């Protein structure tokens with residue numbers, strides 16, 4: 592195929608070169624050069640006329656964008672497993688296939704959830720700040736007391752790939768009992784960690800640690816709000832590596848400041864980035880990371896390859912290896 596007749600693909604951010612090389616074998620690839628995402632106008636302009644789009648979570652893919660790109664568009668792939676930024680129904684109505692990059696980021700994201708859980712439970716940011724600011728005066732019998740982990744109960748909200756990987760780590764490493772919610776029971780969770788499928792109220796009332804791993808949907812938006820915080824144990828450590836909007840953030844702030852729960856570890860917030868002056872940022876019992884769940888070298892390279900293969904399949908009218916519906 593001559594370079595002129597190749598399909599056009601717009602990639603909305605620099606991704607690992609391996610994936611781009613693969614795409615360049617079959618398509619004319621434009622990569623957005625900025626450090627910041629394209630704004631809406633830039634996205635609409637650069638996507639127009641393309642057959643393929645490789646998008647990120649910050650790119651809203653809706654009917655307006657799909658219409659502007661044009662009827663030649665065949666495939667959109669998110670460089671992420673979550674795809675709440677994409678109106679999948681609108682894409683399907685227009686015959687556009689939608690893909691994502693699951694599995695290869697499961698371990699990295701689970702590792703980060705465990706890191707946040709441990710850091711929040713053992714007050715690591717406060718401890719590090721003491722050392723950095725010269726406030727470490729002596730070994731204190733009553734200083735920086737955290738919560739214990741071994742043999743406690745872990746509640747997983749959304750027992751999918753990442754939820755199970757977190758449960759396996761905490762069950763094997765800290766002998767935790769596991770409760771979980773999901774719309775349907777997951778036999779593998781019972782087999783691998785003795786996980787018990789319960790309703791949300793039971794999970795909230797009986798967990799010492801809660802980790803959120805469900806996708807953002809109409810059903811899960813604001814799922815943890817004031818009534819749910821009221822049911823949690825006062826020593827609970829809450830971790831969220833799913834999406835910020837699953838938790839009502841003002842309710843979380845209130846629960847933390849009023850010490851209704853012990854601590855939180857967040858990789859996701861509303862909005863992202865969270866402004867540095869936001870009250871959650873200054874709270875010592877809230878550990879916040881800048882959405883780095885999948886940020887390990889292997890994960891990001893493999894995500895790039897999966898995304899490229901999804902796009903190539905879509906351009907060729909084949910089923911995507913990793914399609915969402």
Ligand SMILES: NC(=O)C1=CN([C@@H]2O[C@H](COP(=O)(O)OP(=O)(O)OC[C@H]3O[C@@H](n4cnc5c(N)ncnc54)[C@H](OP(=O)(O)O)[C@@H]3O)[C@@H](O)[C@H]2O)C=CC1
Nearest residue numbers: 673700749750751752753773774775805806832833884885
């Ligand atoms: N921080 C980061 O960088 C990253 C964040 N993520 C986030 O993590 C999420 C999970 O990823 P992954 O584990 O691969 O996805 P999976 O699809 O494997 O797991 C999601 C689980 O959530 C469950 N679920 C869906 N709806 C509900 C609901 N209403 N209540 C309770 N559980 C529900 C599903 O089970 P069922 O259908 O039976 O309900 C499923 O088991 C992604 O959607 C993404 O938002 C992912 C990767 C990196």
Ligand SMILES: O=CC(=O)O
Nearest residue numbers: 670671672673885
């Ligand atoms: O948030 C990241 C994802 O892969 O989803």
